[in-house]
Amino acid sequence: MRPKIKEMSGEVVDSNPYSRLMALKRMGIVNNYEEIRNFSVAIVGIGGVGSVAAEMLTRCGIGRLLLYDYDTVELANMNRLFFKPDQAGMTKTDAASQTLAEINPDVILESYTQNITTVDGFKKFTDSLTRDIKGNATGGVSGVDLVLSCVDNYEARMVVNQACNELRQTWMESGVSEDAVSGHIQLLIPGETACFACAPPLVVASGVDEKTLKREGVCAASLPTTMGIVAGLLVQNTLKYLLRFGLVSKYLGYSALKDFFPTMAMLPNPQCSNAACLECQREYELDKPARDATAKLKAEADAEEASRAAEIPLHDENEWNISLVDDDNLADVPAYSGAGSSASRDLPEGLFRELPDAEVVDKTEFTEDDFVQSGGDLDELQKQLEALNAF
Numbered sequence: 409m410r411p412k413i414k415e416m417s418g419e420v421v422d423s424n425p426y427s428r429l430m431a432l433k434r435m436g437i438v439n440n441y442e443e444i445r446n447f448s449v450a451i452v453g454i455g456g457v458g459s460v461a462a463e464m465l466t467r468c469g470i471g472r473l474l475l476y477d478y479d480t481v482e483l484a485n486m487n488r489l490f491f492k493p494d495q496a497g498m499t500k501t502d503a504a505s506q507t508l509a510e511i512n513p514d515v516i517l518e519s520y521t522q523n524i525t526t527v528d529g530f531k532k533f534t535d536s537l538t539r540d541i542k543g544n545a546t547g548g549v550s551g552v553d554l555v556l557s558c559v560d561n562y563e564a565r566m567v568v569n570q571a572c573n574e575l576r577q578t579w580m581e582s583g584v585s586e587d588a589v590s591g592h593i594q595l596l597i598p599g600e601t602a603c604f605a606c607a608p609p610l611v612v613a614s615g616v617d618e619k620t621l622k623r624e625g626v627c628a629a630s631l632p633t634t635m636g637i638v639a640g641l642l643v644q645n646t647l648k649y650l651l652r653f654g655l656v657s658k659y660l661g662y663s664a665l666k667d668f669f670p671t672m673a674m675l676p677n678p679q680c681s682n683a684a685c686l687e688c689q690r691e692y693e694l695d696k697p698a699r700d701a702t703a704k705l706k707a708e709a710d711a712e713e714a715s716r717a718a719e720i721p722l723h724d725e726n727e728w729n730i731s732l733v734d735d736d737n738l739a740d741v742p743a744y745s746g747a748g749s750s751a752s753r754d755l756p757e758g759l760f761r762e763l764p765d766a767e768v769v770d771k772t773e774f775t776e777d778d779f780v781q782s783g784g785d786l787d788e789l790q791k792q793l794e795a796l797n798a799f
């Protein structure tokens with residue numbers, strides 16, 4: 409295992425595991441990449457999507473990962489990415505921690521082998537979310553920056569929804585269909601966007617027990633491609649959300665058969681069945697004046713910044729004497745006017761042009777002989793052409 413790295417640097421040396429990530433700063437995409445070390449992300453469900461998301465965040469140098477799963481690795485999981493056959497039998501959380509620690513020992517890993525849908529499991533789950541990156545209790549408020557739900561059933565999603573509504577914790581939901589050819593990710597901000605209970609799936613709304621939907625001996629299909637794509641979309645949006653760049657998708661679907669990516673946004677349902685959600689909606693409404701004031705201040709600051717930027721010349725130096733000319737005044741420019749263009753064609757001594765100028769291209773007319781000289785018989789060609797046209 410490599411030694412831990414104290415500070416993330418952008419130094420371009422082969423031994424720096426962060427040089428390509430920190431280059432995002434030089435490219436003008438992210439201006440605070442090293443902040444990624446301050447963030448904690450909880451991943452619930454370390455299956456085909458969750459394990460890949462965990463690996464991506466680990467390689468990106470996330471500060472802390474909290475991993476939740478109660479299941480063990482099986483050979484039947486080997487059609488997906490991440491887990492290896494020799495890990496069969498290990499709990500998914502332990503196997504994941506082992507691999508992730510090897511990939512990046514800088515990441516703080518917390519592994520919770522538990523079922524969050526039991527009463528006891530739910531309490532342990534919320535308790536673990538109310539600790540900060542140093543392990544200190546945060547007094548009931550959330551100590552993580554984002555929760556990623558990568559579970560495969562409605563019940564577990566509702567548990568994550570409940571915990572996040574209670575803690576006012578923003579989370580992202582992900583899912584892949586049973587037939588393995590579609591998936592989605594969704595951003596849920598308590599009070600601001602729809603929660604998971606705001607618009608329940610039809611079967612759930614109709615009161616059918618999810619467990620009765622599972623048919624004996626019929627197992628869901630899965631593909632490493634679809635799961636990898638959904639994990640990639642999930643982590644891409646996680647990075648944008650944490651490091652504040654680009655646009656974070658509210659809902660992004662993926663249909664593999666048509667390569668179709670629908671997007672949409674869902675507002676909270678004022679008649680949501682989840683009491684904590686209604687509370688969040690009330691709080692969000694009460695907070696509106698403060699939010700508007702902040703938005704106004706930001707708009708003013710942006711406008712000021714833009715006007716300041718407009719005053720400063722884009723380039724202080726002009727080594728090559730490049731100047732811009734209005735499209736209407738092209739006649740003044742030798743290269744366009746024709747007049748003086750011979751001067752612009754003059755090259756320094758020793759240099760010559762490979763191609764002739766447009767005006768001096770050889771305009772020799774082609775003759776019939778040019779076409780038949782390669783042994784072709786004109787009458788024969790004519791016949792072939794007529795035969796083709798007959799169709």
Ligand SMILES: [Zn+2]
Pocket residue numbers: 602603604605606676677680681682685686
């Ligand atoms: Zn709701």
